[in-house]
Amino acid sequence: xxxxxxxxxxxxxxxxxxxxxxxxxxxxxxxxxxxxxxxxxxxxxxxxxxxxxxxxxxxxxxxxxxxxxxxxxxxxxxxxxxxxxxxxxxxxxxxxxxxxxxxxxxxxxxxxxxxxxxxxxxxxxxxxxxxxxxxxxxxxxxxxxxxxxxxxxxxxxxxxxxxxxxxxxxxxxxxxxxxxxxxxxxxxxxxxxxxxxxxxxxxxxxxxxxxxxxxxxxxxxxxxxxxxxxxxxxxxxxxxxxxxxxxxxxxxxxxxxxxxxxxxxxxxxxxxxxxxxxxxxxxxxxxxxxxxxxxxxxxxxxxxxxxxxxxxxxxxxxxxxxxxxxxxxxxxxxxxxxxxxxxxxxxxxxxxxxxxxxxxxxxxxxxxxxxxxxxxxxx
Ligand code: ATP
Numbered sequence: 001x002x003x004x005x006x007x008x009x010x011x012x013x014x015x016x017x018x019x020x021x022x023x024x025x026x027x028x029x030x031x032x033x034x035x036x037x038x039x040x041x042x043x044x045x046x047x048x049x050x051x052x053x054x055x056x057x058x059x060x061x062x063x064x065x066x067x068x069x070x071x072x073x074x075x076x077x078x079x080x081x082x083x084x085x086x087x088x089x090x091x092x093x094x095x096x097x098x099x100x101x102x103x104x105x106x107x108x109x110x111x112x113x114x115x116x117x118x119x120x121x122x123x124x125x126x127x128x129x130x131x132x133x134x135x136x137x138x139x140x141x142x143x144x145x146x147x148x149x150x151x152x153x154x155x156x157x158x159x160x161x162x163x164x165x166x167x168x169x170x171x172x173x174x175x176x177x178x179x180x181x182x183x184x185x186x187x188x189x190x191x192x193x194x195x196x197x198x199x200x201x202x203x204x205x206x207x208x209x210x211x212x213x214x215x216x217x218x219x220x221x222x223x224x225x226x227x228x229x230x231x232x233x234x235x236x237x238x239x240x241x242x243x244x245x246x247x248x249x250x251x252x253x254x255x256x257x258x259x260x261x262x263x264x265x266x267x268x269x270x271x272x273x274x275x276x277x278x279x280x281x282x283x284x285x286x287x288x289x290x291x292x293x294x295x296x297x298x299x300x301x302x303x304x305x306x307x308x309x310x311x312x313x314x315x316x317x318x319x320x321x322x323x324x325x326x327x328x329x330x331x332x333x334x335x336x337x338x339x340x341x342x343x344x345x346x347x348x349x350x351x352x353x354x355x356x357x358x359x360x361x362x363x364x365x366x367x368x369x370x371x372x373x374x375x376x377x378x379x
Pocket of ligand 1: 302
């Protein structure tokens with residue numbers, strides 16, 4: 001048991017705080033490099049804010065473990081993830097370490113299935129001072145959330161597709177009423193939460209209903225759910241038009257909800273709007289479980305060089321604090337989530353913090369230092 005775990009457990013006993021266990025997966029490549037400072041900040045904030053306690057148990061899973069042992073995620077680790085209050089993950093995988101059939105090592109994707117983490121929540125938020133690619137001033141204060149369905153769609157056939165006689169390949173799309181209803185229900189609930197925070201809430205369904213029957217069905221279920229949430233505006237957009245709109249006028253959207261593969265692609269456009277993969281956080285939300293991780297992969301090209309941008313990891317941890325606080329009614333955790341977000345915003349607001357991925361020279365340590373300073377200022 002690490003000293004951080006001991007000190008948090010002691011804190012919990014002494015103050016009788018709301019206590020939560022976090023299953024931590026540092027993972028491969030830059031995963032451990034962004035996870036370590038993140039846990040450091042979470043420990044400091046827990047002490048600073050009070051009212052809750054976190055205990056972290058770290059687990060090995062991923063490509064490097066698979067290469068060494070033949071298992072990407074042992075049974076006892078599955079059990080620990082299932083029993084934890086939340087899962088915090090750095091990044092997992094390596095392009096050159098694969099299963100014999102060529103698939104990438106991705107226990108985080110298996111966890112989505114196993115724990116039914118049906119909503120992939122990908123906020124696209126930018127702040128003044130952040131180095132964003134679009135010149136329009138409105139791109140400097142984006143606040144969109146993209147929700148990606150994560151249990152079916154084209155990914156339902158992940159390891160079941162066929163190649164016949166080297167002549168034909170086939171994967172099929174699955175859209176069910178049950179999964180679509182819960183997805184859209186989540187999207188409208190989020191829209192309502194954002195409306196109560198003063199945003200002009202609107203939920204946009206992204207599909208290809210003009211061509212594929214599966215998406216015609218997806219859209220018709222969306223319309224049924226929208227009819228039960230008339231306090232929130234709803235509309236549709238074909239995926240090709242959305243790709244264009246996200247580049248031309250992303251500020252005109254609020255909550256975007258879509259199928260698994262479309263969401264996978266559009267959320268990378270979202271990360272691009274934020275300037276880079278190192279800025280984009282995510283949450284995989286289910287009815288009982290939730291996993292929080294940066295959108296980026298393990299970035300083997302920069303691993304071990306101190307160049308990884310830890311911002312997406314910090315923002316994912318902020319989402320975890322907000323989710324736990326909301327679910328267990330611990331306002332201090334939601335406050336902690338807001339403070340972490342504000343500290344990131346404050347870190348970039350002077351406009352002089354340029355991560356390596358933007359061509360600057362701020363590495364993991366420099367960005368962490370600046371965010372820590374801002375947290376200190378807010379204390
Ligand atoms: P995956 O398929 O696992 O999502 P990927 O191959 O799409 O991974 P990433 O590992 O996310 O890609 O990396 C894409 C590019 O972004 C790489 O050039 C990488 O160095 C860069 N990158 C990703 N994450 C970060 C980060 N946190 N900080 C700096 N650069 C990053």
